[in-house]
Structures are given as structure tokens and as C-alpha cells.
Amino acid sequence: xxxxxxxxxxxxxxxxRREYGEEMTAVFCAARAEIExxxxxxxxxxxxxxxxxxxxxxxxxxxxxxxxxxxxxxLPTGRFTMHSEFRFPKATAILMTLILAGVVLAIEKAQAIxxxxxxxxxxxxxxxxxxxxxxxxxxxxxxxTYAAGLIGWMILFALKRLGVHRLSAMQDPSSRx
Amino acid sequence: MQSLPLTEPVLLIMLSLAGQPRxxxxxxxxxxxxxxxxxxxxxxxxxxxLRRLLDDGWIERFEEQESSRxxxxxxxxxxxxxxxxxxxxxxxxxxRLASMRVxxxxx
Numbered sequence: 001x002x003x004x005x006x007x008x009x010x011x012x013x014x015x016x017r018r019e020y021g022e023e024m025t026a027v028f029c030a031a032r033a034e035i036e037x038x039x040x041x042x043x044x045x046x047x048x049x050x051x052x053x054x055x056x057x058x059x060x061x062x063x064x065x066x067x068x069x070x071x072x073x074x075l076p077t078g079r080f081t082m083h084s085e086f087r088f089p090k091a092t093a094i095l096m097t098l099i100l101a102g103v104v105l106a107i108e109k110a111q112a113i114x115x116x117x118x119x120x121x122x123x124x125x126x127x128x129x130x131x132x133x134x135x136x137x138x139x140x141x142x143x144x145t146y147a148a149g150l151i152g153w154m155i156l157f158a159l160k161r162l163g164v165h166r167l168s169a170m171q172d173p174s175s176r177x
Numbered sequence: 178m179q180s181l182p183l184t185e186p187v188l189l190i191m192l193s194l195a196g197q198p199r200x201x202x203x204x205x206x207x208x209x210x211x212x213x214x215x216x217x218x219x220x221x222x223x224x225x226x227l228r229r230l231l232d233d234g235w236i237e238r239f240e241e242q243e244s245s246r247x248x249x250x251x252x253x254x255x256x257x258x259x260x261x262x263x264x265x266x267x268x269x270x271x272x273r274l275a276s277m278r279v280x281x282x283x284x
Contacts, residue, residue: 016228020224020228023201023224023248023249024201024220024221024224026201026202026248027201027202027205027220027223028220030202031202031205031220049217049219050219050220050221052219052221053218053219053220053221053222053223053225054219054220054221055221056221056222056225057221057222057224057225058221060225061225061228064228
């Protein structure tokens with residue numbers, strides 16, 4: 001597993017790997033040895049966090065090596081480093097897996113029935129171009145939904161930034177009185 | 178360049194080094210412990226933050242004397258400690274202000 005980590009480290013510039021590669025691998029091995037004692041969910045989250053952290057770190061280091069030591073990439077840091085109070089319910093994952101298994105089973109069953117009764121279920125012919133007329137409106141709807149979501153996210157992000165700046169600019173009323 | 182206010186992971190890394198010099202894994206564990214498991218750093222995030230703090234001269238890297246393997250450790254510089262104190266003062270002020278406003282609203 002540490003060899004997989006070393007492979008991922010190749011995303012970093014070679015100078016960074018020479019300087020910190022060995023140290024990062026040692027820290028990763030120590031962290032992984034501890035996580036091995038925990039469940040599969042914890043191990044999965046650990047790997048997800050590590051891969052995302054390495055990808056983000058590698059992008060930052062490449063930008064830094066090209067644009068100078070004080071340049072920074074405005075990538076989100078919180079999503080993969082911090083847990084919110086909300087915990088992902090394991091029951092949801094189990095339920096989703098069960099639903100997926102049910103759907104796959106139903107498809108298998110339907111195929112078996114269809115094969116056993118060929119005269120009642122004639123095969124559907126090749127899809128004609130006329131059948132695909134619904135595709136452009138669906139794609140357009142998807143694009144509109146995506147754009148609306150993106151605009152909504154940008155508005156929320158701007159409001160959040162504004163709120164933080166207002167909060168830091170607040171003056172203590174007691175000092176003014 | 179590292180600017181104030183600090184992000185929570187960077188603040189926790191600085192607080193971890195404020196008590197004593199530490200090596201990478203020790204910082205990782207201390208940050209997790211200080212935040213009651215809420216902040217878990219990946220090695221990529223940790224070393225990205227350490228690299229920035231080193232570049233800005235807030236921390237320094239040195240070889241641990243006790244370690245036979247020549248393990249690298251990190252400690253705050255005088256400038257880093259000063260910046261940390263500034264950040265803590267800013268947070269204290271903000272907390273006091275927030276408490277006053279909340280209490281005033283409730284009464």
C-alpha cells in the first residue's frame with residue numbers, strides 16, 4: 001500500500017518529493033497502521049482523504065514551483081480535511097446497496113422471463129433517429145439546471161465571504177462607548 | 178503567503194507546535210485530538226500547510242537529536258509565535274463581542 005502512496009506522490013514536483021517524499025511516506029505508513037485496526041468505512045474514508053489531499057497538494061506545489069513560493073491556489077480546504085457535525089448514516093449506504101441489488105435482480109428476472117416467452121415479447125427493433133428527438137430538450141434541461149445550481153452556489157459563496165468580512169470588521173461596542 | 182485570519186487546520190497546526198516541537202505524525206494526531214476528531218488532516222494537506230508556514234518563516238524544520246533515523250521535526254519561530262498570539266487575541270476579541278451581542282439579544 002505504501003508503494004501505491006509513493007506512486008501517488010509522483011504527482012508532486014520532483015524537488016518536493018526529494019525534500020518531503022520520505023517524510024510524507026513515513027507519516028502515511030504510521031497513520032495507515034492505526035487505521036488498519038478500524039472498520040472498512042474508516043479505511044475507505046482514510047484513502048479518500050489521502051488521495052484528495054495529495055491531488056490538492058500536488059496542484060499547489062506545481063503552481064508554486066512555476067509562479068513563485070508565495071503563490072497559492074484557491075482550492076477548498078475544508079471539504080476533505082474537516083468533518084462537520086453531520087455524520088454520513090451507514091444505514092443509507094446499506095439501503096442504497098440493497099435498492100441497487102434489487103434493481104439488478106429485477107432486470108435479470110425480466111430478461112429471463114423475456115427469453116422464456118419470445119412470442120409474447122418480440123424484440124424491440126433498432127432505435128431509429130426519430131426516437132432520439134427527446135434528447136436535445138433533456139440535455140438543455142440538464143444544462144439549465146446545472147447553470148442554476150452553479151449560480152446559486154456562487155451567490156451563497158459570495159454571501160458567506162461578505163458575512164465573514166463583516167464579522168471581522170465589527171468593532172467592540174464597549175470600546176466605542 | 179500565510180495571512181490572518183488563519184484557517185482552522187493551520188491554526189490547529191500552529192497551536193500544536195506552540196507547546197513543543199513535533200514531527201509530522203505527532204502534529205497529525207495532536208490536531209485530531211485537539212479538535213475531538215473533527216479535523217483530520219491528510220498527509221497532503223499537512224505538508225502543504227507546513228510548506229507554506231516554512232516559506233513564510235512562521236515555523237522552522239530541524240533534525241530531531243533523539244531520533245536515530247534523523248527524523249525531521251518542526252517548531253514555531255519567534256515571528257510565528259507572535260503571529261499566533263495576534264490571531265488568538267483577534268479570536269478572543271471576536272468571541273467577547275459575539276457573547277455580548279448574543280446576551281444583549283436574549284435579555
